[in-house]
Amino acid sequence: xxxxxxxxxxxxxxxxxxxxxxxxxxxxxxxxxxxxxxxxxxxxxxxxxxxxxxxxxxxxxxxxxxxxxxxxxxxxxxxxxxxxxxxxxxxxxxxxxxxxxxxxxxxxxxxxxxxxxxxxxxxxxxxxxxxxxxxxxxxxxxxxxxxxxxxxxxxxxxxxxxxxxxxxxxxxxxxxxxxxxxxxxxxxxxxxxxxxxxxxxxxxxxxxxxxxxxxxxxxxxxxxxxxxxxxxxxxxxxxxxxxxxxxxxxxxxxxxxxxxxxxxxxxxxxxxxxxxxxxxxxxxxxxxxxxxxxxxxxxxxxxxxxxxxxxxxxxxxxxxxxxxxxxxxxxxxxxxxxxxxxxxxxxxxxxxxxxxxxxxxxxxxxxxxxxxxxxxxxxxxxxxxxxxxxxxxxxxxxxxxxxxxxxxxxxxxxxxxxxxxxxxxxxxxxxxxxxxxxxxxxxxxxxx
Amino acid sequence: xxxxxxxxxxxxxxxxxxxxxxxxxxxxxxxxxxxxxxxxxxxxxxxxxxxxxxxxxxxxxxxxxxxxxxxxxxxxxxxxxxxxxxxxxxxxxxxxxxxxxxxxxxxxxxxxxxxxxxxxxxxxxxxx
Numbered sequence: 001x002x003x004x005x006x007x008x009x010x011x012x013x014x015x016x017x018x019x020x021x022x023x024x025x026x027x028x029x030x031x032x033x034x035x036x037x038x039x040x041x042x043x044x045x046x047x048x049x050x051x052x053x054x055x056x057x058x059x060x061x062x063x064x065x066x067x068x069x070x071x072x073x074x075x076x077x078x079x080x081x082x083x084x085x086x087x088x089x090x091x092x093x094x095x096x097x098x099x100x101x102x103x104x105x106x107x108x109x110x111x112x113x114x115x116x117x118x119x120x121x122x123x124x125x126x127x128x129x130x131x132x133x134x135x136x137x138x139x140x141x142x143x144x145x146x147x148x149x150x151x152x153x154x155x156x157x158x159x160x161x162x163x164x165x166x167x168x169x170x171x172x173x174x175x176x177x178x179x180x181x182x183x184x185x186x187x188x189x190x191x192x193x194x195x196x197x198x199x200x201x202x203x204x205x206x207x208x209x210x211x212x213x214x215x216x217x218x219x220x221x222x223x224x225x226x227x228x229x230x231x232x233x234x235x236x237x238x239x240x241x242x243x244x245x246x247x248x249x250x251x252x253x254x255x256x257x258x259x260x261x262x263x264x265x266x267x268x269x270x271x272x273x274x275x276x277x278x279x280x281x282x283x284x285x286x287x288x289x290x291x292x293x294x295x296x297x298x299x300x301x302x303x304x305x306x307x308x309x310x311x312x313x314x315x316x317x318x319x320x321x322x323x324x325x326x327x328x329x330x331x332x333x334x335x336x337x338x339x340x341x342x343x344x345x346x347x348x349x350x351x352x353x354x355x356x357x358x359x360x361x362x363x364x365x366x367x368x369x370x371x372x373x374x375x376x377x378x379x380x381x382x383x384x385x386x387x388x389x390x391x392x393x394x395x396x397x398x399x400x401x402x403x404x405x406x407x408x409x410x411x412x413x414x415x416x417x418x419x420x421x422x423x424x425x426x427x428x429x430x431x432x433x434x435x436x437x438x439x440x441x442x443x444x445x446x447x448x
Numbered sequence: 449x450x451x452x453x454x455x456x457x458x459x460x461x462x463x464x465x466x467x468x469x470x471x472x473x474x475x476x477x478x479x480x481x482x483x484x485x486x487x488x489x490x491x492x493x494x495x496x497x498x499x500x501x502x503x504x505x506x507x508x509x510x511x512x513x514x515x516x517x518x519x520x521x522x523x524x525x526x527x528x529x530x531x532x533x534x535x536x537x538x539x540x541x542x543x544x545x546x547x548x549x550x551x552x553x554x555x556x557x558x559x560x561x562x563x564x565x566x567x568x569x570x571x572x573x574x575x576x
Contacts, residue, residue: 288487313487313512 062272068435069407070364072385072426073214074135074162074240075273076265078353079430081344084267088337102309108332109307112295115335118342122242123259124250125281129292130330132278135240135262139165139208140172141280141291141325142236142260143180146206148289148324150234153178154204156196160185160213162240163415169208183207189217189378189387191224200231206258210238211251215378215412216361216385216424218248225255234258241265242279243428244383246354258282267341268334277334288314291325353429357384361427364436368425371440373447377422385426387412387419391447394423400446406439449568450475451542455518455558456567462542463518463561465552473546474506474515474537477571482508485537488530491548495523499557504547506537519557521550 011023020026027035046054069077087093092107102109112130119128132138139162143155157169159182166182173180181199186192191209200207207228211219221237228235237251239261251259260280264270268277282290288311296310316323345353361384368388369376377387390397394411401408409423416422427436450456455463460478464471479485487507497503502514503523526548529536537545552558562570 288489312510313507318510319512 067402067405067407068438070409070425070427070431070439071407072216072241072428073410073424074164074262075270075276076241076243076384076426076428077270077430078243078265078267078428080267080269080341083344084337084340087340088267088333093333093336103306106307109295109309111336111339112293112330112332113297113307114343115339116295118339119263119279119281122245122250123239123256123281124252124254125256125259126252126284127287127290127294128279128281129290129294131263131332131335132260132280132292132327133331134274134276134278135238135260135264136162136165136168136278137172137327138260138262138278138280139210139236139238140169141278141327142238142258143169143206143208144172144176144325145258145282145286145289145291146208146234146236147176147178149286150205150232152203152205152233154199154201155180156183156199156204156207156233157181158183158185158191158207158209158213159416160189160191160215160217161208161210161238162214165210165238165240183209185213185215187378188380189213189215190219190380193223193227196224196227200227200233202231204228204231204233206234206236208236208238210240211248212241212244212383212385214240214424215380215387216382216426217378217380218244218383221249221251221254221256229255236260241384243350243354243357246350246352247358248354248383252281252283257286263334263338266338268337275331275334277331277338287311289324290314292327293330354383356429357427360384360429360431360433360436361386363433364425364427364431364439367436367440368443371444371447374443377419384428385424387422387424389422391421393420397443397446398423401442404442404446406442408439408443450564452564454542454564455561456564456570457516457518457561458570459516461515461518463558464546465555465558468552468555469524469549470519470521470552471546471549472503472515472517473541474513475567476541478513479538479541479545482506482511482513484508485534488527488534488537488547490526490528490530491523493523493525497521497523497550499560503550506534506547515547517548517550518561519550520553522553523548524551525549 116128155178157180183199184192184195209219211221213219225235234257236258237256242261242263243265263277263279293309294311296308298306298308300306312318314324316328365386368374373391375389377389409425412422412424413420460475462473462475485506485508489505491503497517497520499520500516503517504515506513506515527546
């Protein structure tokens, strides 16, 4: 699709064609008294040179890159191969919006179809949608989907689910008259089975858990699925670090009914927090209750392969207030980047990447927890994140580490009573041994 | 062409009464308007209905329509065959394509429905 500028002459001709005198006449249906009669408060126009200068200066306010960092908790720094930027910035992909006659954009639909296929393979489920806004809204959609399927008002949410995801779930469910119950965690950092058993009953639609969870601990998805299914409820699993799926069994194969999460790890830069990329997959029998759009493969009248948007009748433009969700779009460009990233790595590449993450995190956890006064908070198995407990409040240690140019971990105290002295530390493939050793030395100095 | 032993509604449902029970479907006109039917969302038996309450929904490729119960009652059976072969509604809308069976609450309500001859006139009105 080419970039077509619009001239004053073009505008005149377009207005003349539809029989309107001026641009303002197009807004005649908006009452006079609510129209803005002055210009918007915007800075005056700048020449290109000044614009570039302005953005360069603004960019320098971000001092993040000056720090050595070990942060994660839902947003992960991974290496992005140059091919992802190159292919995803081709104009064929950058300029088109998913049009209202979507079948005209066969390339866009093919990318979505490939993205869905990859998500199905990673999650071990039958059907994936074209993507959602992010992991947090995906988690909320999964809970609502569980309610649509089971029609029981009790929804269980793991307390070791990302706190920001939980906030979004509360926002989405606030006015629906549903009962959201948080399930405690145990000493291993996993969902407390006793706590789950006491809240899980025949009025429960769904249990939503995260694995690896917010403490980095891998949940026992299989036994959670059994417990939940015994009560006729569904298990929804959130994956916020999908690189883990390169090495962990797909949740769908362990009994999860719905798997949703965040795919930022797949080729999307952190970019001050967005845009991110939600995904969702489910068993085939639940497809009509799944939110969002789905690209399907079919054949045209001449028997050639083609792609369509399918099952659109669940969406707002057809079903209106009875639609499965208020989402009426997808994160097409982010999904494109994730697709290119995954297809570049391939099955073996993703597995190797997952191994690198696991091994580096294991090395860092071993080194850091051998420092006197530092210990592992939870005993459960981890992937590339783990929680350490320190002799004093994490904020104090964090401040001293920052003075040494290190962002050493995420504070857990603000979200969890009793974890004021603990922090979540993340180690991906971008942290080499030298960086990890630098952190270990700095922490020793801070604590001595 | 519309069978004389059925009652009809302005929303294009038909109702076939047998004693205190009745089966409900959509008319030939309705199935033609919808096009190829690909899915029918069926209710659970036991569902209690007011007159004009949505009892099922019928989906074609690019649209979806609610099916309203012509009279008040209770769902006692659904046409399970539709979950595998929803296109039966296209092929035989007034027979094999029935959607739900209900127990009628008050047979007086049948007086509010149209007979075949009235429904055909109603359709003629729609076409002009």
